Structure formats: C-alpha cells, structure tokens
Amino acid sequence: MSDLVLVDRLTVLASNGQKLVGPATFRIPAGTVTALTGPSGSGKTTVMRALLGRLPSVTARATGTASVAGNDVFSLNHVALQRFRRMHIAYVGQDPGSALNPLLRVRALLREVAPDAAMATLVDTLALVGLSAEYLRRRPSELSGGQQRRVALARALIRDTGVLVLDEPLAGLHGALRTDIAGQLVDIARRRSAAILLSGHDTTLVHSIADQVVELGAVTDLTEAGPPRALVPSGHPEGRTAKFRDGTGTQSRIADAFVETAHASPVVTLPDRAPGVPVLLDTDSVGDRAGDHPIGTDADLVRNGRRGSLGAAVKDGFGQDEFALRAQGIGASVDGHQVLADVGFELCAGAALAVVGASGAGKTTLARVVAGLHRCATGYLELRGAPISVGRGRRISHGAGGIQLVTQNPRSALNPRRTVAQTLGRPLRRIGGVPRRRLPQHITELLASVELPADLAGRYPHELSGGQRQRIALARALAAEPAVLLCDEITSALDHTTAASIMALLDRVRADHGTALLIISHDMGLVAEHCSRLLVLDHGRVVESGDTGTVLAAPTRTATRELLG
Incomplete structure (x- = not known):
C-alpha cells in the first residue's frame, strides 16, 4: 500500500517558541483509517490542521515535515496550497456548523463543493451520513447540531479526495448512528483507497475501526513492514484495542466493541499541569475516583445499574417539592417546521434531568426555549415558583439564580475578540x-x-x-451562579478522564448550591452515571420518561433502544 500521508517529527511552535504539539511521526497508507488520540488540549486539532498547511496563527511555525498525496504542505506557496486543498484533501472541524453558509440549502451546500454532481449522487451521499433526500431542501438553521455535522461530513465525502481529515466526526450522534457512520468511513477508505485520519473521544468505537492509533506524546515505531498496527505504549496493559484491528470484519468489530465489559485504561499521556495552579476538584468525595475506574460502555452502565454515589445522594439532597424549573406544553417551530410539541417536565433543585434522543429530535431547541433564546416558542415556564417569558427575551434581571446555557459548539458561543x-x-x-x-x-x-x-x-x-x-x-x-444550568453535549469534545472530572464538578455544584442540571447528551453511560431522571425526545415529542435506570434497563420505545447503539 502506498502512503498518502507521511509525517516526520512534526512540531508546531508558538511565536514565543512555546511548543504547541509534537514531535509527531506517523504514516497513513491508502485504504486505511488512522485514529489520532490524546487528552483534550494535547494538540490533535493542531496536527490535523497542519496537514492542510494551516497553523494556529500567522506567527506560529512548524518544524519537521508533513507530506500529503506527495505534496510537502509547508513548502507550497499560496496558490499551490489552494490547489492542493481543492484536489487532494478534505477537512471537517469540530464545529462544522460554522462552515455552512446559513443562506444556502443543503442541496446548494453540496453543489458548492461538487458542482457537477448529479442529483442521485447528492441523495446517495446524504444517505451515507444517515440523512434522507428531504434534507436537501433545508437550510442550516433548520438542522440540529448533529445534522449540521452530518451535512459537513457529506460535503467532505462528495468531493472524493484521497485524504480525509475528520476532527470528532462521531460527536453529537446517538449510538446506532455513530456505529453506522463509523462503518461507512471504513468502507469508504477501503473502496476508494483513501487515507482517513480521525479523532474522537468515544475510544471504544474509534479504536475498533482504526487500523492504527497514533497517540500524541507516545514513542512509537512505524517502520515495521506489513499492515499498520495499533500503536499502544509498551506499558499499556494488554492493549485490548488491538483485538479490533485485524483489517477484516469491520461491522462485527464495531459490535464487539460495544459489548466489551469496559474500556481499556485510557491510552493517553496527560500534559504536565502548570506549576502553582490549584485544582479545586476533589473527585475522591464522589466515591470512585474520576478517571481511575474503568468507564463501561453505554449498555454496561445500564445493565449493571451503576451510578455515582453522589449522583444518587444529590437527587434527594434538596426538598422534592422545591422545584427549580417547570415546563408545560412547550412547542417550537423553525422556519415554519414544528420541532417541539407539548413537551413538559419538572426539575427539582439539586437534581439532574437528562434529555436524550436521536440527532434532530429537538433537544437543542428545547434548551434554547428554556434559555429564552428561541423566538417562535409557546407554552409555560416557571423558574423557582415564578412564571418567566417563553420566547426570546432578556432575562438578566433574574441576576444570580437564573438560567444559563452551555452550548455544544463553544467556538460559536465565545466572542473571538475577547x-x-x-x-x-x-x-x-x-x-x-x-x-x-x-x-x-x-x-x-x-x-x-x-x-x-x-x-x-x-x-x-x-x-x-x-x-x-x-x-x-x-x-x-458557572460565574453567573445559576439556579438552572443547561448543558448541551458539553462533554462530547472531551476525553473520558476530563469528562469524568467535569461531571464530578457539576455534581459538586448541585450538591453545594442546589443548582438544577438539564443534561443533553448522546453519552448514555454518562447519563446513567449522573442523572437520576430521563426524558426521551423523538421528533419533538416526549416518548418515554422516568427513572433513568428503569427506562434504560427496559426501554419500551425503539427511539430509546437505538440510543444504546
């Protein structure tokens, strides 16, 4: 197999000489999938963008070499670099929605990158990412975050380039769809003889489809002959992930990955903490140490009924009659399409409610309605016993003790000039x-x-x-000291250890301050571990709700069963 990507001691430095990532060395033969792993902040995105000739800033510089499809990307001038990107490589970033022109329909977004593609090709490409032909008529504002991610992935696939660089392509997708798209990526690599580099914090699934795993910071030898193999540090116990990388039986390997009793220990090297920086998290207080115990698959946590000791304690830590938030008859529409209908729930102070469902079920729209950010909404909301406006309106008058939303795409939510x-x-x-x-x-x-x-x-x-x-x-x-905190897929871009620490922090916040949490997530293991109650949305309606352990152990609806992969 020919190597479409050759990276040798690639190091990216900031203008002050600080090392941002590296040295990284790996190769990606045609027809294979390579997983780039490492904890949040280890530089995965920096390495991926470097393969396009993009550095974090105009003053950053790179040493070492990066060759893609025979092109030394750091030696190309501006015109040659544009031609290279157009012909040889496709990239999908962590916040793909920001790259979609909000004025164009999906049909035009696909034709923008493949102007000669036939209608049948557009339909077939959408089908690869789990979207029907009906979505060709929609604009990005009519799509959920997961659907926007799939459209961005379709834009990359339809170009038929030799190299695909996909940063967290499976984030924000429910279990069955993650498995399906992962299998499609392996098939595309084999069928097109393409080289795919991807990252992802769902390590069980990502490792199961990868021909090799490149861990940033690990010392590995890639000079051995034969097909690429797992790159697991010698100190890693047994290297369970290697079982899934024999080059055959992709779909069965994915299925096997989901029924393993637990993830292997994270194959990561944590960066040194800056000296003198305090860590306020005391994860020992929540029972299991965050990140030290094996993190089971979604189905494992449901079967075994595991839930953090603090998670169980918090739900009863405040008066059950002390409601932080009530919602009744919530409805919402986007550009004339109804996306929520008659949604209701009650959330006690100090409790955690999970809102789950397939991509496009209406989860993010519900969070935006509750946060007062969705104009076309109806229904009734009550915050700490007082009615609040439904629909877009300023709520700063609530001050501390109000509602705060953490979105799934933080880059879009943070002011780039601050x-x-x-x-x-x-x-x-x-x-x-x-x-x-x-x-x-x-x-x-x-x-x-x-x-x-x-x-x-x-x-x-x-x-x-x-x-x-x-x-x-x-x-x-958290700076606003909210009574209700809405968290929309906040752990999807984090490694398992960091995600566990963040959830431990949120458990402490609700235990110490009575903050109520509404958690939107596709990570059913996280939901089972930290949320006492569950609400399942399907096509904008509540189809199942109740005690999390009860619902997930014996789901009665297909929509719920599909979430478990």
Whole structure:
C-alpha cells in the first residue's frame, strides 16, 4: 500500500517558541483509517490542521515535515496550497456548523463543493451520513447540531479526495448512528483507497475501526513492514484495542466493541499541569475516583445499574417539592417546521434531568426555549415558583439564580475578540457584582474549577483547543451562579478522564448550591452515571420518561433502544 500521508517529527511552535504539539511521526497508507488520540488540549486539532498547511496563527511555525498525496504542505506557496486543498484533501472541524453558509440549502451546500454532481449522487451521499433526500431542501438553521455535522461530513465525502481529515466526526450522534457512520468511513477508505485520519473521544468505537492509533506524546515505531498496527505504549496493559484491528470484519468489530465489559485504561499521556495552579476538584468525595475506574460502555452502565454515589445522594439532597424549573406544553417551530410539541417536565433543585434522543429530535431547541433564546416558542415556564417569558427575551434581571446555557459548539458561543479573562469577567461583574479589583482572583478560581491553568486567562478562543473552549464556556456559565444550568453535549469534545472530572464538578455544584442540571447528551453511560431522571425526545415529542435506570434497563420505545447503539 502506498502512503498518502507521511509525517516526520512534526512540531508546531508558538511565536514565543512555546511548543504547541509534537514531535509527531506517523504514516497513513491508502485504504486505511488512522485514529489520532490524546487528552483534550494535547494538540490533535493542531496536527490535523497542519496537514492542510494551516497553523494556529500567522506567527506560529512548524518544524519537521508533513507530506500529503506527495505534496510537502509547508513548502507550497499560496496558490499551490489552494490547489492542493481543492484536489487532494478534505477537512471537517469540530464545529462544522460554522462552515455552512446559513443562506444556502443543503442541496446548494453540496453543489458548492461538487458542482457537477448529479442529483442521485447528492441523495446517495446524504444517505451515507444517515440523512434522507428531504434534507436537501433545508437550510442550516433548520438542522440540529448533529445534522449540521452530518451535512459537513457529506460535503467532505462528495468531493472524493484521497485524504480525509475528520476532527470528532462521531460527536453529537446517538449510538446506532455513530456505529453506522463509523462503518461507512471504513468502507469508504477501503473502496476508494483513501487515507482517513480521525479523532474522537468515544475510544471504544474509534479504536475498533482504526487500523492504527497514533497517540500524541507516545514513542512509537512505524517502520515495521506489513499492515499498520495499533500503536499502544509498551506499558499499556494488554492493549485490548488491538483485538479490533485485524483489517477484516469491520461491522462485527464495531459490535464487539460495544459489548466489551469496559474500556481499556485510557491510552493517553496527560500534559504536565502548570506549576502553582490549584485544582479545586476533589473527585475522591464522589466515591470512585474520576478517571481511575474503568468507564463501561453505554449498555454496561445500564445493565449493571451503576451510578455515582453522589449522583444518587444529590437527587434527594434538596426538598422534592422545591422545584427549580417547570415546563408545560412547550412547542417550537423553525422556519415554519414544528420541532417541539407539548413537551413538559419538572426539575427539582439539586437534581439532574437528562434529555436524550436521536440527532434532530429537538433537544437543542428545547434548551434554547428554556434559555429564552428561541423566538417562535409557546407554552409555560416557571423558574423557582415564578412564571418567566417563553420566547426570546432578556432575562438578566433574574441576576444570580437564573438560567444559563452551555452550548455544544463553544467556538460559536465565545466572542473571538475577547480574551478568556474578559469572557469570564463580564458575568462576574454584571451578574455576580464582583468588584473589578477582585476579578483576577475570581477568574483564576473559575479556571481552576474546570481544571484549566491560570495562564489561559490572556488567550483568545482561537488559541484554545476544543476541549479548553468547552470548559471556558462552562466556567462562564458557572460565574453567573445559576439556579438552572443547561448543558448541551458539553462533554462530547472531551476525553473520558476530563469528562469524568467535569461531571464530578457539576455534581459538586448541585450538591453545594442546589443548582438544577438539564443534561443533553448522546453519552448514555454518562447519563446513567449522573442523572437520576430521563426524558426521551423523538421528533419533538416526549416518548418515554422516568427513572433513568428503569427506562434504560427496559426501554419500551425503539427511539430509546437505538440510543444504546
């Protein structure tokens, strides 16, 4: 097999000489899938974008070599680089929705990158990512976050390039759809003799489809002859992931991955923490140490009834009659299409309610209605016993004790012209009433609470990894001391260890302050571990609800069963 991607000691440096990532060395033969792994902030996105000749800033520089389809990307001039990107490589980033022109319908978005494609090709490409031909008529505003991600993936696939670089392509998708698209990617690599580089924090699934796994920071030898193999550090116990990479039986390997009793220990090397940065998380207090115990698959946690000890305690830690939020008869439409109908729920102070469903079920729209960000909404909302407006309206008058939303695409939600300190300082001053002279101390404490070093305060969003941006968005919401915190897929861009730490933090917040959580997630293991109650949406309607363990152990609806993969 010929190597379509050759990377040799690639290192990316900031203008001050600080190493952002590297040295990384790997090759990707035609017809194979390579998984790029590492904890949030380890530089996966930086390496992927470097293969396109893109560095984090105009002042950043790269050493080593990166050859893609025979092109040394760092030696190409501007015109040659544009031609190279058009002909040889397709890239889908972590926030693909931001790359979709909001004025164009999906049909035009596909034809924008493949102007000569026949209608049948458009339909077939959408089918590869689990979307019907009906979506050709929709605009990005009419799509959920997961559907936008699939349209962006379809735009990459329809170009039929030799190299595909996919940053978190399976994030924000429910279990059955993740498995299906993962299998499609393997098939595309084999059938087109393409080289696919992808990342993902669903390590069981990503490892199961990868011919090789490249861990940033690990010392590996890629010079051996024969087909690519798993790149597991010698100290890793047994390397269970290698069982899935024999080059055959892709679909069965995926299925096997989901019925393994637990993930193998994370094959990652955590970066050194900046000296002097406090860590406020005391994960020992929640029973199992976050990140130290095996993290089971979605089905495992449901079968075994596992739930964190604090998760069970918190749900009864505040008066059951003390409702933080009530919703009745919630309906919503987008551009004339009804996406929510007669949705209702009650959320107690200090409790956690999971809202789950397939991509496009209406989960994000529900969160936006509750947050007061969706104009075309109807129904009744009550916050701490007082009715609040449904539909778009300013709610800053609620001050501390209001509702805060953390979205699934933090890059779109963070002002690119504000530093981290400015982003966190705004709610601290306007809602929390923190004096200006005390802002630095509060900002440092907020960053530490989400396990980020204080020196990130001076950075802008584009200088952060996807996982770091997500944690900044969470810290901004926590700065407002909300009574209700809406979390839309906030762990989808995080590695398992960091996700466990974030959820441990949220458990502490609701235990200490009585904050009510509404968690939107496709990670059913996370839902089973941390949320006492569950609400399943399907096509904008509630189809199943109740105690999380009961619903997931014996789901009565197909929509619920498909979430378990």
